[in-house]
Structure formats: C-alpha cells, structure tokens
Amino acid sequence: MASRSSKPPAPGSSPPPSPGTSTDRPTRGRVVALTGAAAFLGRNLLGLLEEDPRIARIVAFDIKTPETAGPKTRVVSVDLTSPSSEQRLAEALVEEQVDTLVHLCFLSSPTHATAWAHELESIGTMHILNAARRVNLRKLVMWSQTILYGAHPTNPNFLTEKHPLRADSEEHYFADKMAAEREVNAFSVKSKGTIVTILRTAPLLGPTVHNYVTRYLSQRAAFTLLGFDPLWQFLHEVDALAAFKLAIDRDVPGTFNIVGDGVLPLSTVARMAGLSSVPVLHTLAGPLIGALWTVQAAATPPSFLRYLRYICVADGTKAAQTMGFRPMYSTREALSDYIGAQRLRDAQLLSDPPA
Amino acid sequence: MSEHEQRDGANEEETERRESVASEEGTAPDDLVASDDLEEDISTAVAPIGPTEPSPGTLELSHDGPPSGPGDEAAASSRGSRMPTSPASPEELERQILELEARLDQMMREGRGASAQPEGGARKEGGASPVQPTSATSPHGAHGSSSTSGTASAGDVGSTSGSTSAPGRSPRSEPPRSGEPGAAGTAEAPADAPEILSSEYYNQRWGRDGMRRRAEEVDEYGFDPRYEERYRPLFDFLYRRYFRVEVEGIGRIPNEGRCLVVGNHSGGPIPYDGLMLRAAVQREHPRQRELRWLAEDFVYYLPFAGTMMNRLGAVRACQENAERLLSAGKLVAVFPEGVKGISKLYRDRYKLQRFGRGGFIRLSLRTRTPLVPCAIVGAEEANPLLHRVEHLTRLLGVPYVPITPIFPALGPLGLVPAPTKWKICFGEKIYFDEYGPDAADDDMLVSRLSERVRASIQALVDRTLAGRRSVWFG
Incomplete structure (x- = not known):
C-alpha cells in the first residue's frame, strides 16, 4: 500500500527514527495528526503511519490511548465534547508543527446518546476547524460516508460526488455528519492554503471492523422489507485504510467516493451471511423498528430502513481517476472476508475485535 | 449465528463442486474442470473450519486416478494436483450441478423411504444426508478399499446439511456393524427424525434453493x-x-x-x-x-x-x-x-x-x-x-x-x-x-x-x- 504512493511530498531523506528518546526525533519529514485515533480507522492508520519512514511524527488525539501507538506517536488526550478542547488542539498542533490533520472522529454506529454524539461530531468538528485556522495547516483529510447521500427511489444507480447529501436530516446520526461535512466545506472555501480532502466511504466490512452493518449481518435473523431488494455496496476495511493513506501521501483536494467494485442485492447479502431474512411490510416496519430501537433491541433507528428499501450506491470513478485509488476487494469479496472471520469467531477460533 | 447456517451459502457451492468432480470422474474424466476462481476462493475461505476429513469427491478421485497420494487421507491435499486442467463452459458446469442436485434429492428421497423399512435403509446415513452412489448401492465394494470413506462422507455431509451428524457417523465408522442391517437400521432411525424435524434442516434447504435461483453477481444496475x-x-x-x-x-x-x-x-x-x-x-x-x-x-x-x-x-x-x-x-x-x-x-x-x-x-x-x-x-x-x-x-x-x-x-x-x-x-x-x-x-x-x-x-x-x-x- 505504502509503496504504491510513488510521489512523497517531502523526500524521505530523514534517517529512520530511533525509538525511545525524544531528542532523536527527526525534524524533517511530515507530521500527521489524527483525531479519533483509538477507533478503528485511527488505530489502524496509526499503525500504517508508524511504519512509513516519510512520516516524522504522529500526534494522536483521543480520550484513550490507541494500542498501536509506537515511538513516533505522541498521544494527546483531548475530549472533543469539552469547550476547552479547542485550545488544547491548537497548542498541540503548533507545538508539533503538524502539517496534515486527519479527522476520523465520527461514530461508526448510531447511538442512543444523540446529544453527546452531536457534541462530538458536529461541535467537535467545529473545534477542530477552529484550531486548524489558528495554525498553518497544509492538509486536512476528513472521513465521511456514502450513506449520507441517502437512499431514495430517485437516486441514480451510481451517485457521484456532485450529488447533494440527502440523508434523513431528522436522524441525528446523519444530520451531525452532514453538518460536519458542511463545516469542512466552508473551511476549505475560506482557507485557501489548506488542501481539504473528504473521503466518503461505503459501509465498511472486513474481518476486524465493527459497525452497524456487521451488527446487522451477525444477527441470526434480520428484518427486510417485503418486496424490496436494493443493491448494496461495501468497502473492505483494508481498502479504506489504503485510501486514507493515499490521501495523506498525495495532494488531492476535493471530495471522493471510496467504494468497492460491484454491487450485491440485499437478499444475496443475507443469504451469504447465513441471515434468515424476516420480510416486514414497509408501512409496519417503521413503528416496529422504532419500538425495538427505543428498547435498545435493534441495531439501528428506523431511519436506516430506507437503506433496506432504496438504492444508495456511489460511483468510485473520480477516486480512481484523480486519486489513483483502486480497491483491492470487491463488494462480494469484502463480504466473504467478513463472513469468513465471523465463522472463525463463531467457532471461537478468533477473538472478538476490540470495539 | 450457527456455523452451518452461515456455511450453506458458500459452502454448498463447494460441496456441489466436489460432487460434480466426483461424478465427472466416473463418467467422463476429460470434462473435468480444475479451476474456477471464485469457487476456489470460497473453498479456501471456508477451509479452516471445513471438514478436515477427505470429502467423498476426493475419495472417488483416488479410486479412479493413479494413486499419487500416500493414502486416502492425503487425497484432499493432493486434490489440486490430481485434477486435469481442461476448461469446461459455465453452462456445462451448471448442467452438471443441477443434474447432481437432482440425483442427490432423489437419493435423499430414497433414503427416507428406505429407512422406514429396516432392511433397505440399513446402509444409509441420516435420512437427509446425500450418500455417494458407491456406498449406497454396493456397500461391500466400497468397503474394502476405504473404511474411512464412510466416515468422511458422513462427516462432510453432516456438516453441510446442518446436522450435528454424530449419530449418523458412528455406524459407518465401524465396518463390522454395517454387515448387520437390522442393528444399523435401528441405530439410524432416531437420527433421522430429529434431522427432518429441526428447523436447521429446512433453513439449509431453503438457503440452498435461494442461492441456486440467483446469479453469482448481478450486474451494476441489478440485472440478474x-x-x-x-x-x-x-x-x-x-x-x-x-x-x-x-x-x-x-x-x-x-x-x-x-x-x-x-x-x-x-x-x-x-x-x-x-x-x-x-x-x-x-x-x-x-x-x-x-x-x-x-x-x-x-x-x-x-x-x-x-x-x-x-x-x-x-x-x-x-x-x-x-x-x-x-x-x-x-x-x-x-x-x-x-x-x-x-x-x-x-x-x-x-x-x-x-x-x-x-x-x-x-x-x-x-x-x-x-x-x-x-x-x-x-x-x-x-x-x-x-x-x-x-x-x-x-x-x-x-x-x-x-x-x-x-x-x-x-x-x-x-x-x-x-x-x-x-x-x-x-x-x-x-x-x-x-x-x-x-x-x-x-x-x-x-x-x-x-x-x-x-x-x-x-x-x-x-x-x-x-x-x-x-x-x-x-
């Protein structure tokens, strides 16, 4: 993955960092900061960056320490929901002379704590951007998701980046992320010197990732909507990490859909995952899932039912042409990789991934 | 989620493939297909928890082909090298699979009918388990060369058909008992009923039917x-x-x-x-x-x-x-x-x-x-x-x-x-x-x-x- 990125922005002439002593810290090379560094994407990306000799230092912002933090990493404990986080972030960014900030601090599954999620995602993004305005940031990479396009019967089969984000704005999970993306777009318009890259990933699937999709698929039986069988699209976790690495290595301003090749009908996904689908009439499904969500028995709030009904598939052509990103796993391969790991987990040959 | 339920989507293809390999070897060895990328992928993905015994298909191969492996136990590992690499069209493969499935269903029906009457049903594993023709029709022929064959097929079949297969396996693993139809028949009978009654069985049947009726991959607009x-x-x-x-x-x-x-x-x-x-x-x-x-x-x-x-x-x-x-x-x-x-x-x-x-x-x-x-x-x-x-x-x-x-x-x-x-x-x-x-x-x-x-x-x-x-x- 790293070897594919052929053009390092700064020539990697710095000697490999000798671990341990802070005085030996190389001053040349790039400094990357990650928010949400202890979550899935941050944790794994941290591991990749640790191994990249062109990256001099890494600053990890999170409330807990990521276990992949190595000698190059400085962990800064920041709680984005507190108002003082802005100051802390700015200080750390200045002190470490960060040139690339990767904003991954978004929830991968909907939560009942919507107020907290709003503080974290929407307000947290504001804090991060305010901190970024104070320092001379060269690049900002942000994680977004293709589900924000929303599932509509009027969607084209392949949504391009030009398509407006039309996810249900009543749902906090979508609304906060869309607000965050709006803020980042406003930031990119105002601060001309900063390269802003937004990567919209398809739902992530793979052996270790944990989110609402894996929770849906790991059920024994799951609701589907009677008579609807939309096409789904997945992205393998490894491809997602590769895309972020690529966005860090190359300067590609803009918004990109990062998706796996191919689509699968929901019914095939269910069959492959060994899921018994329980078809529900779509008019009844909303109240039913709403009730189950209220008592915390459903993986997702009822607003996610649209994705069981209509298509929401994005087109990855722009990422292929501009970024040079090609996924290594197709949608089907990502799914079977997840299923393989899930089987091992069922047979207790593989431990659960860290949440 | 249970193991077999998950397996049946992907693993069924694998089983079918092995079976198709088996029958082809019996009738027309040249038509055999060695590599179909996708299915090979699935079979390797399944391998860690798949049956560790050699499957019926590979055993059949070892009877017909030259004995390149050290024994029947090694047949599974040497399966790849044994197979001729002449390609066959997908239609041909599909036809074979369908044919085999029809045969399988027929044998399952026979098995169920036969197990009602102890004499005939003596040689069957579980009623629902697909049995290789050799072991079903000429038990003594298959017997001498492979006493492990019975175990293998019962184990393999049991795990794919969604039963625990423990009761079905025991009579076959003891060759002397299979000579006494009455004893084996009575031992089989209880294994039959729970399997037919369990929801797993129907689930698996349904899953298999469902996968057969759809293509491997729809095109990007959803055409199947x-x-x-x-x-x-x-x-x-x-x-x-x-x-x-x-x-x-x-x-x-x-x-x-x-x-x-x-x-x-x-x-x-x-x-x-x-x-x-x-x-x-x-x-x-x-x-x-x-x-x-x-x-x-x-x-x-x-x-x-x-x-x-x-x-x-x-x-x-x-x-x-x-x-x-x-x-x-x-x-x-x-x-x-x-x-x-x-x-x-x-x-x-x-x-x-x-x-x-x-x-x-x-x-x-x-x-x-x-x-x-x-x-x-x-x-x-x-x-x-x-x-x-x-x-x-x-x-x-x-x-x-x-x-x-x-x-x-x-x-x-x-x-x-x-x-x-x-x-x-x-x-x-x-x-x-x-x-x-x-x-x-x-x-x-x-x-x-x-x-x-x-x-x-x-x-x-x-x-x-x-x-x-x-x-x-x-």
Whole structure:
C-alpha cells in the first residue's frame, strides 16, 4: 500500500527514527495528526503511519490511548465534547508543527446518546476547524460516508460526488455528519492554503471492523422489507485504510467516493451471511423498528430502513481517476472476508475485535 | 449465528463442486474442470473450519486416478494436483450441478423411504444426508478399499446439511456393524427424525434453493441473468404465442455501439412494452444485442415491481444512468412519454403524448448517440385503460389507479393483458451529429428536435396502424 504512493511530498531523506528518546526525533519529514485515533480507522492508520519512514511524527488525539501507538506517536488526550478542547488542539498542533490533520472522529454506529454524539461530531468538528485556522495547516483529510447521500427511489444507480447529501436530516446520526461535512466545506472555501480532502466511504466490512452493518449481518435473523431488494455496496476495511493513506501521501483536494467494485442485492447479502431474512411490510416496519430501537433491541433507528428499501450506491470513478485509488476487494469479496472471520469467531477460533 | 447456517451459502457451492468432480470422474474424466476462481476462493475461505476429513469427491478421485497420494487421507491435499486442467463452459458446469442436485434429492428421497423399512435403509446415513452412489448401492465394494470413506462422507455431509451428524457417523465408522442391517437400521432411525424435524434442516434447504435461483453477481444496475432465465419460458410464451410479436426493420439497430431506441409507451396497469422490446431485440437481432430500457421512477416506490423490473433489465430513468449506459456502448430504450404515456386512456391510444422536457434529446446530443424511432402497435389495446382514479396516489405511491374493463373487478386476474397481436417497427436512424454537445443546453433546439422525433414516431405508428386489419390477428 505504502509503496504504491510513488510521489512523497517531502523526500524521505530523514534517517529512520530511533525509538525511545525524544531528542532523536527527526525534524524533517511530515507530521500527521489524527483525531479519533483509538477507533478503528485511527488505530489502524496509526499503525500504517508508524511504519512509513516519510512520516516524522504522529500526534494522536483521543480520550484513550490507541494500542498501536509506537515511538513516533505522541498521544494527546483531548475530549472533543469539552469547550476547552479547542485550545488544547491548537497548542498541540503548533507545538508539533503538524502539517496534515486527519479527522476520523465520527461514530461508526448510531447511538442512543444523540446529544453527546452531536457534541462530538458536529461541535467537535467545529473545534477542530477552529484550531486548524489558528495554525498553518497544509492538509486536512476528513472521513465521511456514502450513506449520507441517502437512499431514495430517485437516486441514480451510481451517485457521484456532485450529488447533494440527502440523508434523513431528522436522524441525528446523519444530520451531525452532514453538518460536519458542511463545516469542512466552508473551511476549505475560506482557507485557501489548506488542501481539504473528504473521503466518503461505503459501509465498511472486513474481518476486524465493527459497525452497524456487521451488527446487522451477525444477527441470526434480520428484518427486510417485503418486496424490496436494493443493491448494496461495501468497502473492505483494508481498502479504506489504503485510501486514507493515499490521501495523506498525495495532494488531492476535493471530495471522493471510496467504494468497492460491484454491487450485491440485499437478499444475496443475507443469504451469504447465513441471515434468515424476516420480510416486514414497509408501512409496519417503521413503528416496529422504532419500538425495538427505543428498547435498545435493534441495531439501528428506523431511519436506516430506507437503506433496506432504496438504492444508495456511489460511483468510485473520480477516486480512481484523480486519486489513483483502486480497491483491492470487491463488494462480494469484502463480504466473504467478513463472513469468513465471523465463522472463525463463531467457532471461537478468533477473538472478538476490540470495539 | 450457527456455523452451518452461515456455511450453506458458500459452502454448498463447494460441496456441489466436489460432487460434480466426483461424478465427472466416473463418467467422463476429460470434462473435468480444475479451476474456477471464485469457487476456489470460497473453498479456501471456508477451509479452516471445513471438514478436515477427505470429502467423498476426493475419495472417488483416488479410486479412479493413479494413486499419487500416500493414502486416502492425503487425497484432499493432493486434490489440486490430481485434477486435469481442461476448461469446461459455465453452462456445462451448471448442467452438471443441477443434474447432481437432482440425483442427490432423489437419493435423499430414497433414503427416507428406505429407512422406514429396516432392511433397505440399513446402509444409509441420516435420512437427509446425500450418500455417494458407491456406498449406497454396493456397500461391500466400497468397503474394502476405504473404511474411512464412510466416515468422511458422513462427516462432510453432516456438516453441510446442518446436522450435528454424530449419530449418523458412528455406524459407518465401524465396518463390522454395517454387515448387520437390522442393528444399523435401528441405530439410524432416531437420527433421522430429529434431522427432518429441526428447523436447521429446512433453513439449509431453503438457503440452498435461494442461492441456486440467483446469479453469482448481478450486474451494476441489478440485472440478474439467472432470474431472467427462470422467467424465460413465460416471456417466450408471451412473445411467440400470446402477443405473437412481429418485428420489422430490426436491422436498423446497429450491430454495435451505443444507440437509443425511442418508442411509444403503451397505457395500462402493467406496461409490457419494455419487456417485449428487450425480448424482440434479443431474439430477432442478428447480434442478439442486449437492450436495457429506462423505467419510470414510481416503479421503484412499489414493492416487488421495482425489484422485479430491475432484475429483468430495467434501469431507472435518469440522465446519469442513461449516460453511463450509453457511454458503455449499450443499447438503451426510452419511452419519452413517461408516466403520461402509461396513463393514456383507451380513447387516446396511439396518440403520442408530450415528450417531457426532451431529456432524451439532450442525452443524445451530449453523448452523440443515434436515435432509432420505434412504434409498438398492439400494446396499447392489451390493457385498455378506461379511467384513472387519481385520489389515492399519495397513499399507494402510484401515479394513478387504473380502471380497465376487468381490472379492479377481477382482482389481480384483471392485470392479465388481452392477447392482442403486436407489431414492433423500427424506423430509420436519426443522427444529430451536426449539432455539437453544447447544443444540449439550447432549450429551443432541444424542443424542436424533440418535436421532430415525436412526429416521426407518430408517423411510424400511423403507418403501421394503417396496415393493420384486426387488433387480434394483425
């Protein structure tokens, strides 16, 4: 993955960092900061960056320490929901002379704590951007998701980046992320010197990732909507990490859909995952899932039912042409990789991934 | 989630494959296929928790082929090297799989019937477990060479069929007991009933049926060739016997490259014109080109309809989809009348409605695609629409509720179209090459060109109508 990125922005002439002593810290090379560094994407990306000799230092912002933090990493404990986080972030960014900030601090599954999620995602993004305005940031990479396009019967089969984000704005999970993306777009318009890259990933699937999709698929039986069988699209976790690495290595301003090749009908996904689908009439499904969500028995709030009904598939052509990103796993391969790991987990040959 | 339930999607293919390998080896060793990438992938993905014993298929191989492995136990590992690498077509493979499944089902039926009477059922494993023919018919022949064979097949089969298979395995692993039919029969009987009664068994059967009826992968617009294949007899019947479709000027559709077929839409609750147009091009065109037609949005609000149309080759009508299809060099059919065309009343039949905002003209200008006008005559009498009720539209998600001579009266049966005689005529190709792609933004031009195309289709329809003597016999 790293070897594919052929053009390092700064020539990697710095000697490999000798671990341990802070005085030996190389001053040349790039400094990357990650928010949400202890979550899935941050944790794994941290591991990749640790191994990249062109990256001099890494600053990890999170409330807990990521276990992949190595000698190059400085962990800064920041709680984005507190108002003082802005100051802390700015200080750390200045002190470490960060040139690339990767904003991954978004929830991968909907939560009942919507107020907290709003503080974290929407307000947290504001804090991060305010901190970024104070320092001379060269690049900002942000994680977004293709589900924000929303599932509509009027969607084209392949949504391009030009398509407006039309996810249900009543749902906090979508609304906060869309607000965050709006803020980042406003930031990119105002601060001309900063390269802003937004990567919209398809739902992530793979052996270790944990989110609402894996929770849906790991059920024994799951609701589907009677008579609807939309096409789904997945992205393998490894491809997602590769895309972020690529966005860090190359300067590609803009918004990109990062998706796996191919689509699968929901019914095939269910069959492959060994899921018994329980078809529900779509008019009844909303109240039913709403009730189950209220008592915390459903993986997702009822607003996610649209994705069981209509298509929401994005087109990855722009990422292929501009970024040079090609996924290594197709949608089907990502799914079977997840299923393989899930089987091992069922047979207790593989431990659960860290949440 | 239980292990077997998950397995049955992917692993079933693997099992089938092994079995197909086994039977082929028995009958025609040359037709054997060694590598099918996808299935190989699945089989390796499954390997860690798959059966560790050699499968029945590999054992069969080891009987027939030269003994390259140290023993039967090594057969599984040497399977890859043993297989000849002559390729076979997917159709051939599919036929073999289907054949084997039929045989399997038959053997399962036999097994169940036989286990009712102790003498006959003595040699069976669990009632539901597919047994290799050698062990079922000539137990003593198979016996001498492989005492492990029984264990292996029982184990393998047990794990794929979703039972724990412990009771089924024990009698087979002890060769001496199998000589006494009575004893083995009584030992088998209890294993049979729970397996048939367990929900796992039905779940697995259902899962397997479900996967067989769909293709490995739908195309990027959701078209499923296997699904279409399943309905093919019905479409053949509709095309040849029911509507007796007659096609004129099929040669005007180019042999390759992008092309936009523009037709008149027929009114009625279920428009069959897209489906029949697709069938016509597929059957009559010298190159058997695949046509995708663009369907109205409202179809996708409806349960079943949207999914079904999608699997059969319809694509939602929008500029993005059409452009993507055309730039891939596909043949696309469009009905510019849209919903207005479907909701045409019987008295307005064959009078082309307004052509929307000329989206198809813009499309053609932008992508430099030639247009082929097309008249579909006969379709507009198949579902004569007498009246449309437009009050319930929001509630039901349909643009109108159709009233035909038989529709709400006969219930769903009222949706059956009348057996009119159809004629599909293709006109001369229309090129807009003299205008550049920028012309797509010129509203006046688009409107003028749209009107021109509408007039030419109307003329084509009128001409075909004039040549028709009867609605029913053409």
